[in-house]
Amino acid sequence: MESTLHKGRSGTRASIRTSLRAALIAVSAAALAACGGVVQQVSGGSTGASNYSSSRVATQGSVKTPISAPRPMAVSRGSRTCLAKLGQTGTQFEPLADQYFGGGCSNVNTVKLSSIRGDEAIFGLSNVGPLECDTASTFTAWARFGVDRAAQQILGTRLERIETMGTYSCRNVAGSAKRSAHATAQAIDVSAFVFADGRRISLAGDWDGGSQKERQFLRTVFNSACKRFGTVLGPDYNAAHRDHFHLERSGKGFCR
Numbered sequence: 001m002e003s004t005l006h007k008g009r010s011g012t013r014a015s016i017r018t019s020l021r022a023a024l025i026a027v028s029a030a031a032l033a034a035c036g037g038v039v040q041q042v043s044g045g046s047t048g049a050s051n052y053s054s055s056r057v058a059t060q061g062s063v064k065t066p067i068s069a070p071r072p073m074a075v076s077r078g079s080r081t082c083l084a085k086l087g088q089t090g091t092q093f094e095p096l097a098d099q100y101f102g103g104g105c106s107n108v109n110t111v112k113l114s115s116i117r118g119d120e121a122i123f124g125l126s127n128v129g130p131l132e133c134d135t136a137s138t139f140t141a142w143a144r145f146g147v148d149r150a151a152q153q154i155l156g157t158r159l160e161r162i163e164t165m166g167t168y169s170c171r172n173v174a175g176s177a178k179r180s181a182h183a184t185a186q187a188i189d190v191s192a193f194v195f196a197d198g199r200r201i202s203l204a205g206d207w208d209g210g211s212q213k214e215r216q217f218l219r220t221v222f223n224s225a226c227k228r229f230g231t232v233l234g235p236d237y238n239a240a241h242r243d244h245f246h247l248e249r250s251g252k253g254f255c256r
Contacts, residue, residue: 079109082133090117091140096130105170105183109133116140116162118148121196124161131167132186135249138228139188142247146224147193154217157197165189165244174240181231187248193221204243207235221245226255 083095092114099107110130115122123143131139148159168185172178181187192202206214222245225232230251233241237256 079133082109082137083111086111086133086137086140089137089140089144090122091115091136092122093136095133101170103170104179107132107168107185110168110185111136113140116143118144118159119152120158123148123159126161126163127166128164128188129167130185131188132184132249135186135188138249139247142221142225142228146228147221150217150220150224151193151195154213154220155195155197155199157195157199159193160196161194162190163192163194163202165191181248181250186250187231187246189244189246191244193217202243203235203245207242226253230254232256 086093093111094114096107096110096112098109101107107130109132111133112130113125113128113136115124143159143162147162151157151159167182167188169180169182171180171182173180182189191204192200194200201210201214201217203218207218208215210218222232222234225245225247229247229249231246231248231254233246233254233256234244235242
């Protein structure tokens with residue numbers, strides 16, 4: 001009899017566990033259906049939640065949400081070469097999954113830069129979003145050999161941080177119907193430089209208003225950028241660029 005009671009209790013407990021498991025699955029499914037969420041595996045082995053559907057595009061200012069979830073990374077041979085080259089420089093970065101936003105806007109073969117290794121130390125970056133890998137590689141070379149070394153030679157201090165106004169933005173070239181290089185994350189806007197001695201030199205305040213050495217530094221790094229990027233625009237180009245350098249890999253040596 002004791003054996004019969006034991007078997008009866010075990011069966012009851014198993015039945016309860018089965019019912020609880022079924023209830024939890026039902027609740028989870030309902031919650032996901034309510035918010036339209038799809039949990040997916042992303043690069044790096046972490047999970048992310050997508051709260052948009054493939055049939056909906058929402059626009060918020062100049063930024064569109066993706067028309068599809070970030071795609072699993074299928075890295076091309078050219079991308080692998082770029083990532084390897086970038087890694088060899090000591091740059092800290094994260095490869096990002098491809099995203100297509102519609103209307104000619106996308107993030108394909110992009111990375112997110114965290115820091116760059118200079119000759120003597122690592123320097124940081126601010127406000128940097130997705131950046132196409134080859135553009136990121138060109139930028140890191142300019143930052144190290146064009147900016148950090150110019151700071152040491154002209155200002156007598158090393159670079160601490162580069163401040164930017166961003167990378168990717170789904171927008172047109174001002175005053176035209178042509179998509180900006182920012183729409184495909186192939187451009188970065190640089191606004192200021194911070195140094196180990198505490199100084200901060202900005203395009204807005206020091207291109208014309210800085211000391212002789214500060215103005216020399218800004219023009220030196222501008223000319224260095226012109227040797228590396230296909231398109232470089234600065235304060236002398238127009239009022240829209242009075243406070244930053246626009247650095248774009250595409251173009252044929254347009255430097256203004």
